[in-house]
Amino acid sequence: MITSTIFKANDIRGVTEGSEPEWDEAGAYAIGAALVDVFDLTRTASALLVGRDMRISGPRMSVAFAEGVLSRGVDIIDVGLASTDELWFASGSLDLPGAMFTASHNPAAYNGLKFCLAGAKPIAPAQLVEIAERAREPVPAPAAAPGRRREQDVLPGYAEHLLGLVDLTGIRRLTVVADAGNGMAGHTLPAVLGTLDLDLIGLYTDPDGTFPNHQPNPLEPENLVDAQAAVLEHHADLALVFDGDADRCFVIDERGEVVTPSTVTAMIAAAELAREAGATVVCNKITSWSVPEIVRERGGEIVVTRVGHTFVKAAMAEHGAIFGGEHSAHYYFRDFWGADTGMLAALHVLALLGRSDQPLSELSREFSRYAPSGELNSTVADAGAALARVEQAFAGRGEIDHVDGLTVAGSDWWVNVRASNTEPLLRLNVEAATPARMAELRDEALALIRAAPD
Template identity: 90%
Template structure:
């Protein structure tokens, strides 16, 4: 069974548990079988790399998907339990296309799939459209000789590669709270941070797809509370909070205050530009204006994309960008095949903080120039009509574009309203030079959205 709603702009996500699943093992098999034709795997690749996160449905869904691929005569390299960025690593390291079973930050009843081409390159949006059509159509004939599945543990190589990309020698000893949220960071943290001279305070590091402590979505403030409290309790230098599949990392300073992902983007961009002057940095439409300002001041070039890893990865490859960042705490690195990795971003922050001799709250001030609202979500019956209402209310007050949803920009503020790629929500982001101005704009637009 497959419902068409599981096919999103960048990946697949849908309910697999409960009385009304949106896809099941038969659907996963169909998707695996169809993917062979969409990516032309019988001719373009010797195998497909497959990983899965800790979700309850992961073993059965990934096994069914693999059977669909194997039935078409394509081999499977199964890396088992993995973070999404570990799957990107496997694709890059082995130069093979990959499929990752994860629903990222969605609740426990969900599962999903993220895909990449060989070298962790993104698949095109139109390939997801074709996959939906083929998976919902007639089942292809199986190959005369099925593929072969073999297991391969790439976690040690993944950790070694990440640690080779950041110079952590000579930094001061830090106390670090790490909240894995019962997600896949609990699998990767020991291999990466566990090898460093840190005092590591782990929270919820046992992978558990029921998420018994809090939801694996660090964009929601209530899911950061435990890490914020732990920073203060332990007198830690910072906290790192990962989402369910550990491809995103949120940062909390020594006071328990959240460091905006745009600030982290600006910090890492500045460090990468110091290493390679004149390089290109990618950011999405919702990233703070601080990022392009700082990149240009440091002599770099800026490319702005739509929100979503497919679009950012494509821009990274097209422009040979050294680094990219999104407001949602996705961070992309050329040295990581242009893919996103929360763990590598965390290592960069540790290196910058460990060399600074200052607390993180002071280190971040020079990279924070605007007051952000954070992302505010609303369920609305008609997203296009709601956005049209906002656009009409702001007529004549600023420049308008529709690169990603609706953006209205004034001289020192901007408002963006866009439909979610993964959930039935309308997302609002506001930024202004002055916090009071930001608050006024935020409340005005929220009133229009929720009218």
Template identity: 65%
Template sequence: MLTPSIFKANDIRGVVTGDQPEWDVAGARAVGAAFVAVLGLAGQEFVLGRDMRTTGVELAAAFIEGAVAQGASVIDIGLASTDQLWFASGFFDMPGVQLTASHNPADYNGIKFCLAQAAPIEPAMLKQIAELAMGPELAPVAKRGAARSQDVLAEYAAHLHSLVPLDGMRRLRVVYDAGNGMAGHTAPAVFGPLDIETIGLFTELDGSFPNHPPNPLEPANLVDAQRAVLENRADLALVFDGDADRCFIVDERGEVVSPSLITALIAQQELAREPGGTIVINTITSRAVDKVVADAGGALVVSKVGHTSVKAKMAEHHAIFGGEHSAHYYFRDFWGADTGMLAGLHVMALLGRSAGTMSELVAGLPVFAASGEINSTVADVPAVLARLAEAFAGRGVQNTDDGLTIEGDGWWVNVRASNTEPLLRLNVESRDAAQMASLRDEALAIIRGEADA
């Protein structure tokens, strides 16, 4: 079974348990077969990993069976974070598949894809996979492929260590919240060899997420790490999402550091290493990054929101680094792919070589007042966007490259449909906090139908 709605802009996401599942084992088998057919992988190999979700084992096995029946062979790396799968794609130089639903609730599962060297799959390919998987069952080919297992966790950790200047650091006390997700698998391998003190929260792999949902974009899911920083007098905390490809930073005061400021911080470092380099951000990353990149003499490229779009821009412009508001961080020396763990290591290295605190490390960066991402469920997205465009007419430059963006003098408003969930997302930013609040409230009233007719 496959429901068309599970095929998103960048990947596959859908409910797999309960009374109304959107896809199942048979669907996973069909997608595995379609993946091989669309990419022409008969007689070739690809690499596959999965996260800790309770349905991961059976869905991965079904995907492998569908792929093998179409003549492809599979290197199964087993339990893996998504960035570990990106690593394996680069390490083996072959396409990759990750069974994960990232930050979605426990009843979801999904699939992320990449080409060799962790290159993003093209939207047209994902559309072809969807069409083929939902059509008549593909007949098995004469020569089946085979599957073998290979653990690459140690190689993944060693590669990350090779990319970060870890010498000369003072000893840090670091809290990390795995949220019962894949950081509980990868963090010990990455942090173990370092001269740091670690305090792990919810490190047991549990796809039911018994402690808090695996989405650090929601402030409630950061509270445990904030409390642990204060109670343990830690230097910082790292909070990972379910598949550990995103990493949020909490400073020594228990305050969350905006991912946009982390983007600016790492961008400064990378531009010092490669003057004039290109940095990629998405539509709703803070304009603080624009200023930092300009001051450092770098070039800035803006992408649509989403890892497929950002990775494509990273490759197109040979960018050294990229960052999104959602704490996805992309590195050229990691095949242009996103890795929360590598970003966390860079932040720890920057802090460990400084004499100050985490809050002092980012204190000199530009500050804008931001609404954060506010989600609403709406029945008619185009109609809402049209009402917003009319309400803001003449008050700023409007752009529809990624939802609707209205940019004024020192402020901007963006409203866009989620790539992964049935939601409309609002983000507002301004140099002035009062102006930000006013713009936020005005836009939100329109989105939720509370404005005067």
């Protein structure tokens, strides 16, 4: 069974548990079989990499998917339990395409798939559309000779590669809280941070797809509370909070305050530009204006894309960018095949802080120049009408574009409203030179979005 709703803009997400699942093992098998044709795997690849996170349905869904691939005569390399960036590492280092079973930050009842081509390259949106179409057709007949499956542990190589990309020698000893949220960071943390000279305080490091402590979504403030409290309790230098599949990392300073992903992007961009003068940095449309300002001041080039890893990865490849960052705490690195990795971003922050005699709150201050609203979600009956209300109200007050949803930009502020790629929501982001101005614009836009229809 497959419902069309599971196919999102960049990946697959849908309910697999309960009385009304959106896809099941038969659907996973059909997607695996369809993938072989869409990726032309019998001709272009010696095998497909498959990994999964800790979700309850992961074993049965990933096995069914693999059986679909094997039935078409293509081999499987099963990397087992893995973070998404661990799967990206396997794809890059082995130069093979991959499929990762994860629903990232979604609740426990969900599962999903993220795909990449060989070398961790992103798939084209049209390929995902074709997978959706083929998977809903009758499954092709099995090949005369089925593929073979073997297992491979890529965690040691993943850890070695990451630790080789950041110079951590000579940094001061830091006390670090790491909240894995019962997600896959609990699997990767010991191999990476566990090897460093740190005082490491782990929270919820046992992978558990029921998420017994908090949801694996660090974008929601309530899911940061435990890490914030632990920072204060242990007088830690910072906290790292990972999402379910550990490809994102949020940072909390020594005061228990969130260092915004845009600020982290600016910090890492500055460090990378110090290493390679004149390099290109990518950010998305709703990353803080601080990022392009700092990149240009440091002699770099900036490229702005639509929100979403497909667009950022494509821009990274097209422009040979050294680094990219998004407001959602996805961080992309040229030396990681242009893919996103929360763990590598964490290592960069540790290196920057460990070489500074300042606390993180002071170190990060120069990279944060505007007051952000954070992302505010609204469920609306008619998204088009809501967007039209905002555009009409803001007409004539700033420059309008539709590169990614609706953006209105004044001299020292901007408002962006866009539809979610993964959920039935409108997302609002506002930034301004002062907190008061930001709050004024935020409240006005929210009122327009949530107004009752005429």
